[in-house]
Amino acid sequence: MSRRRTSGPFDLDRWRPAPFLPERDTRDSALVFVVAVLCFLACLTALGVIASDRAARGWSHQLSGEMTVIVRPKANETPDSAAARAAETLAGVPGVAEARALEREKAEALIAPWLGEAADLADLPVPRLVAVLLDREAPASAQSLERALLARGLDAVVDDHTTWLADIQRGAAIARWVGLGVFLLISAAAAAVVAFATRAGLAARREVVELLHLTGAEDAFIARLFQVRFAQMAAGAGLVGAACAAVLGAAMRLGGGGQGLTPVLPVAWSDLLAVLPCPLAAALVAAVAARMTAASLIRELS
Amino acid sequence: MSRNPNAAETADAWDAVVRFDDVSMRYGREPETLKDLSFSLPQGSFHFVTGPSGAGKTSLLKLIYLAAQPSKGLLHLFGQDVAQTPAEVRPFLRRRIGVVFQEFRLLDHLSAFDNAAVPLRIAGRKPDSYRQDVAELLTWVGLKDRMHALPPTLAGGEKQRLAIARAVVGRPDILLADEPTGNVDHEMGLRILRLFLELNRLGTTVLIATHDQDLVARSGMPVLHLEDGRLAHMGPVAAGARP
Numbered sequence: 001m002s003r004r005r006t007s008g009p010f011d012l013d014r015w016r017p018a019p020f021l022p023e024r025d026t027r028d029s030a031l032v033f034v035v036a037v038l039c040f041l042a043c044l045t046a047l048g049v050i051a052s053d054r055a056a057r058g059w060s061h062q063l064s065g066e067m068t069v070i071v072r073p074k075a076n077e078t079p080d081s082a083a084a085r086a087a088e089t090l091a092g093v094p095g096v097a098e099a100r101a102l103e104r105e106k107a108e109a110l111i112a113p114w115l116g117e118a119a120d121l122a123d124l125p126v127p128r129l130v131a132v133l134l135d136r137e138a139p140a141s142a143q144s145l146e147r148a149l150l151a152r153g154l155d156a157v158v159d160d161h162t163t164w165l166a167d168i169q170r171g172a173a174i175a176r177w178v179g180l181g182v183f184l185l186i187s188a189a190a191a192a193v194v195a196f197a198t199r200a201g202l203a204a205r206r207e208v209v210e211l212l213h214l215t216g217a218e219d220a221f222i223a224r225l226f227q228v229r230f231a232q233m234a235a236g237a238g239l240v241g242a243a244c245a246a247v248l249g250a251a252m253r254l255g256g257g258g259q260g261l262t263p264v265l266p267v268a269w270s271d272l273l274a275v276l277p278c279p280l281a282a283a284l285v286a287a288v289a290a291r292m293t294a295a296s297l298i299r300e301l302s
Numbered sequence: 303m304s305r306n307p308n309a310a311e312t313a314d315a316w317d318a319v320v321r322f323d324d325v326s327m328r329y330g331r332e333p334e335t336l337k338d339l340s341f342s343l344p345q346g347s348f349h350f351v352t353g354p355s356g357a358g359k360t361s362l363l364k365l366i367y368l369a370a371q372p373s374k375g376l377l378h379l380f381g382q383d384v385a386q387t388p389a390e391v392r393p394f395l396r397r398r399i400g401v402v403f404q405e406f407r408l409l410d411h412l413s414a415f416d417n418a419a420v421p422l423r424i425a426g427r428k429p430d431s432y433r434q435d436v437a438e439l440l441t442w443v444g445l446k447d448r449m450h451a452l453p454p455t456l457a458g459g460e461k462q463r464l465a466i467a468r469a470v471v472g473r474p475d476i477l478l479a480d481e482p483t484g485n486v487d488h489e490m491g492l493r494i495l496r497l498f499l500e501l502n503r504l505g506t507t508v509l510i511a512t513h514d515q516d517l518v519a520r521s522g523m524p525v526l527h528l529e530d531g532r533l534a535h536m537g538p539v540a541a542g543a544r545p
């Protein structure tokens with residue numbers, strides 16, 4: 001920049017007025033860093049809230065779309081035929097998409113851990129399980145399944161997963177509120193830091209405020225200088241923080257995989273858009289803080 | 303109330319550019335720094351404010367450039383009662399007043415040229431309308447080769463000359479200068495005095511706070527002499543030089 005030269009002949013024709021506020025100020029680097037970090041954390045929390053909400057939705061969706069029926073064979077019937085009959089009965093109930101009797105081995109595998117190696121499962125009347133997939137549009141109720149089974153003389157218990165569902169939904173709600181709380185807390189901290197640092201930055205440029213004021217600059221003119229400057233700075237810091245959070249989110253999406261974070265925190269590509277308002281919000285907070293601080297500094301002068 | 307016989311008493315006292323009527327001033331809750339000042343500066347006049355250190359010279363200038371307010375009495379600038387002047391109008395009064403601050407108040411991140419141009423920019427002038435004037439003025443005060451120097455790299459006397467250039471660049475109606483020859487040699491002191499006298503000839507009302515008695519004597523201009531916040535004497539140089 002030629003007008004920043006401090007030696008050699010002064011080129012009058014090329015002179016352009018320099019900004020009233022220093023373009024770059026090392027005093028601001030701490031502000032930029034802290035705002036960027038807080039914006040990063042706020043964006044990360046936002047991504048976490050969105051993803052965990054989706055995870056909870058996914059699980060409860062899956063659980064609420066299924067029921068498990070436990071069939072206890074009566075004396076006059078083999079367990080296999082009772083299970084087959086139950087599956088056939090259930091498949092005919094309106095609102096059931098699919099009913100499938102689990103093989104004996106699967107049922108035994110499920111209860112084996114409770115009985116121990118020693119037990120000879122072949123001798124035991126192991127109850128059979130029927131997995132029921134419900135029609136998503138108009139799911140059948142547990143009662144309607146029970147009625148249908150009873151009508152065919154089957155001794156069976158329908159587990160509609162309500163206990164699990166309630167647990168998952170309660171857990172998800174807690175996670176959502178905690179996440180939202182943390183997000184709001186971090187956002188508030190970021191806003192407070194932006195406001196505080198803007199105040200400090202402005203006080204450090206008190207001599208500029210004073211001189212412009214005494215030279216006849218209008219209050220709104222001075223306030224606008226600081227408003228624009230600090231809004232730009234906060235927007236830049238917010239952008240860095242948001243971009244880092246988005247990169248981390250993308251890494252989780254890519255690297256999570258089946259065994260990784262994906263089932264717990266299923267980040268979708270569209271979630272990354274949630275970081276977009278961050279630079280804008282940071283800029284807005286800084287602008288308001290700068291305006292208020294400049295106004296109060298100017299009031300002290302006159 | 304002591305109306306000073308040396309101040310223009312009649313009709314033009316009301317046309318005076320600066321007019322003090324029984325003005326007192328205090329900082330916060332402290333005792334009064336300035337007490338019952340009454341005088342007026344007619345349009346186009348040239349005065350010195352003299353007095354020992356702490357007498358209130360700087361405070362008197364502050365009242366005029368609207369950095370402080372009277373605690374009592376009436377202060378008129380350009381015929382307007384400043385206490386009644388709406389806040390939106392005060393910046394426009396300030397633009398008609400050029401000030402050489404005792405501590406200069408240069409902006410360290412701006413070049414000498416940019417510093418000198420500040421009042422013109424605030425007044426909303428376009429760079430092309432003033433760049434030549436600023437360059438000539440800086441040349442005149444001997445800063446031709448320091449135009450893009452930053453203030454921290456300037457010597458004391460250079461800073462002072464830059465502060466003076468900035469104060470006069472907008473051709474103010476009133477020029478206030480607080481110890482403007484404090485950091486310059488005798489030769490430069492005379493050049494600065496000549497600049498002030500030249501501006502005065504063009505119609506600017508000039509008020510200079512100084513304890514440089516030699517400068518006062520050379521100019522032959524009248525003196526407002528302050529003692530302990532009171533106007534002890536207002537009149538020709540000879541009397542002012544001997545308190």
Ligand SMILES: Nc1ncnc2c1ncn2[C@@H]1O[C@H](COP(=O)(O)OP(=O)(O)O)[C@@H](O)[C@H]1O
Binds near residue numbers: 354356357361
């Ligand atoms: N900002 C201030 N706050 C409180 N007292 C002040 C302030 N500025 C000046 N004073 C006091 O007012 C008196 C006059 O000061 P000043 O106007 O600077 O005198 P001079 O310019 O003649 O040396 C001094 O006693 C000084 O201590």
Ligand SMILES: [Mg+2]
Binds near residue numbers: 359360361404480
């Ligand atoms: Mg002083």
